[in-house]
Amino acid sequence: MEFKRYWQSQQKMMEKNLEEKLNQFSDGTPKELRDAMQYSLLASGKRFRPLLVLLGNRVGAGEESDAIPAACAVEMVHTYSLIHDDLPAMDDDDFRRGKPTCHKKFSEATAILAGDALLTLAFQILAQSYPASIAAVCVLELAVGAGPNGMVGGQMMDLQAENHPGLYNNSNTPVLPPATSIASSNATSSTAASVKSVVASEGISKIVSSSNSEVTANITGKSSRPFAFDNSTNAHGSPSTLSDLEYLQSIHRKKTGALIQSSLRMGFQIAQLKRYGRVNEEILHYLDRYAKSLGLCFQITDDLLDVEGNHEAVGKRVNKDAERGKFTYPGLLGLSETRIKLNEVYEVGKETLHHLHTKMDGMVADREDYLGSLLEFVMQRTH
Numbered sequence: 587m588e589f590k591r592y593w594q595s596q597q598k599m600m601e602k603n604l605e606e607k608l609n610q611f612s613d614g615t616p617k618e619l620r621d622a623m624q625y626s627l628l629a630s631g632k633r634f635r636p637l638l639v640l641l642g643n644r645v646g647a648g649e650e651s652d653a654i655p656a657a658c659a660v661e662m663v664h665t666y667s668l669i670h671d672d673l674p675a676m677d678d679d680d681f682r683r684g685k686p687t688c689h690k691k692f693s694e695a696t697a698i699l700a701g702d703a704l705l706t707l708a709f710q711i712l713a714q715s716y717p718a719s720i721a722a723v724c725v726l727e728l729a730v731g732a733g734p735n736g737m738v739g740g741q742m743m744d745l746q747a748e749n750h751p752g753l754y755n756n757s758n759t760p761v762l763p764p765a766t767s768i769a770s771s772n773a774t775s776s777t778a779a780s781v782k783s784v785v786a787s788e789g790i791s792k793i794v795s796s797s798n799s800e801v802t803a804n805i806t807g808k809s810s811r812p813f814a815f816d817n818s819t820n821a822h823g824s825p826s827t828l829s830d831l832e833y834l835q836s837i838h839r840k841k842t843g844a845l846i847q848s849s850l851r852m853g854f855q856i857a858q859l860k861r862y863g864r865v866n867e868e869i870l871h872y873l874d875r876y877a878k879s880l881g882l883c884f885q886i887t888d889d890l891l892d893v894e895g896n897h898e899a900v901g902k903r904v905n906k907d908a909e910r911g912k913f914t915y916p917g918l919l920g921l922s923e924t925r926i927k928l929n930e931v932y933e934v935g936k937e938t939l940h941h942l943h944t945k946m947d948g949m950v951a952d953r954e955d956y957l958g959s960l961l962e963f964v965m966q967r968t969h
C-alpha cells in the first residue's frame with residue numbers, strides 16, 4: 587500500500603482507539619477534567635508518534651493489535667506535553683491543533699490537570715494492557731523518553747535558552763539575530779564555522795555511538811535501553827564546552843527526539859518480546875539511530891514551519907519563536923544554513939535505513955520502506 591494511504595488508515599484507526607481508551611478509563615473522572623482531556627487528545631493531531639509505534643511493531647514482525655495500547659499511551663504523553671508547552675508559564679500559545687489551546691478553552695488549572703491526567707493514564711494503560719515483562723519494558727521506554735533526561739529535560743533547556751543570545755557561545759558574542767533578520771537566508775561566517783565544527787564532531791559521535799558507549803539498563807534480562815540521549819552536557823548539565831549548534835541540537839534531541847525514539851523502540855520491542863521472548867539488539871540499534879535522525883529532522887522542520895509555515899496548515903500560530911527569543915535553527919543559522927544542516931541529518935537517516943534494510947534482509951518487515959517515506963514526509967512537511 588502506498589505510504590500516504592497507509593498513514594491515513596492508521597490515523598483513522600488511532601482516532602477510534604484513542605476515543606475508546608478515554609471512554610474505557612474515564613469512569614469517575616470529573617466532567618471538566620474529562621472534557622479537557624478529550625478536547626486536546628481528540629483534536630486533529632498527525633498521530634506521528636503512534637505511527638512510529640506501529641511501524642516499529644511491523645519491523646519486529648508483530649501483530650498490529652499488540653501495538654495499539656502503546657500507540658495510545660505515547661499520544662497521550664505527547665498531548666500532555668503540548669498542553670503544558672502552550673501554558674502561559676511556558677510558550678504562552680493560544681492556538682493548537684486548529685483550535686484554542688486547552689488553557690484558553692478551559693482554565694489554566696484545568697489544563698495543567700488535564701496534562702497530568704493524560705500523562706498518568708498513559709502509564710496505567712501500559713500496565714493494564716501487557717503482560718508484566720512487556721509492560722515493564724514499555725513503562726521504562728516511555729518514562730525515559732518523556733522524563734528529565736528526555737522531553738521534560740529538553741523543555742527545561744528550551745526555556746532556559748530563551749532570550750539568552752550568546753549564553754552558550756564560547757566567544758560570548760550574541761548568536762541570535764534580531765527577529766527581523768531571521769527571514770534572511772544568509773548565515774554569518776561564524777555560523778558557517780560552527781556548522782563545520784558540528785559536522786566534525788558528529789563524525790566523532792558516530793564512532794562513539796557505534797562502539798555503543800551509552801549507559802544501558804537491563805530490567806528484564808531481555809532488553810536494554812540507553813538512558814542518555816546524548817552526552818551533550820557534563821555532570822552538572824553545563825553546556826559550557828559545547829558550541830551553540832551542538833547545544834541547540836541537544837535541546838532538540840531531548841525535547842522532541844527522545845519521545846520519537848521511544849515510540850519506535852517500544853513498537854519494535856513489543857513485537858519481538860511477544861513473538862520471540864527476546865529483542866534483536868542489532869536491529870534495535872539501527873532503529874534507534876534512524877529515530878535519532880528522524881527526531882532531529884522533525885524539530886528542525888518544526889522550527890522552519892514557525893518561520894515559513896501557514897497558520898491554517900500547521901494548526902498553530904506561526905512567527906512565535908523569534909518573538910519569544912526562542913533558540914532555534916533558523917534563529918541561529920538563518921534559513922539556508924538550516925536547510926543545509928537539515929539535509930545532513932536527513933542523509934545520516936537515509937544511510938542508517940540502508941544499513942537497517944541490509945541487516946533485516948530476509949526478515950520480512952519494512953518491505954514497503956515506510957520508514958524511508960516517513961523521513962521524506964518530515965523533510966517536506968507543511969504541517
Ligand code: IPE
Nearest residue numbers: 630631632633634683842888
Ligand atoms: C508538535 O508536535 C510539537 C513538537 C514536538 C514539534 P506535532 O507536530 O507532532 O503535533 P501534532 O501532534 O501533529 O499536533
Ligand code: IPE
Nearest residue numbers: 667668671677737841842888
Ligand atoms: C515543543 O517544541 C516540544 C514539546 C515537547 C511539546 P515547540 O514549543 O517548538 O512546539 P510547538 O511549535 O509549540 O508545537
Ligand code: MG
Nearest residue numbers: 671676677744
Ligand atoms: Mg516549546
Ligand code: MG
Nearest residue numbers: 671672677679
Ligand atoms: Mg511551543
Ligand code: MG
Nearest residue numbers: 888889892907
Ligand atoms: Mg515549534
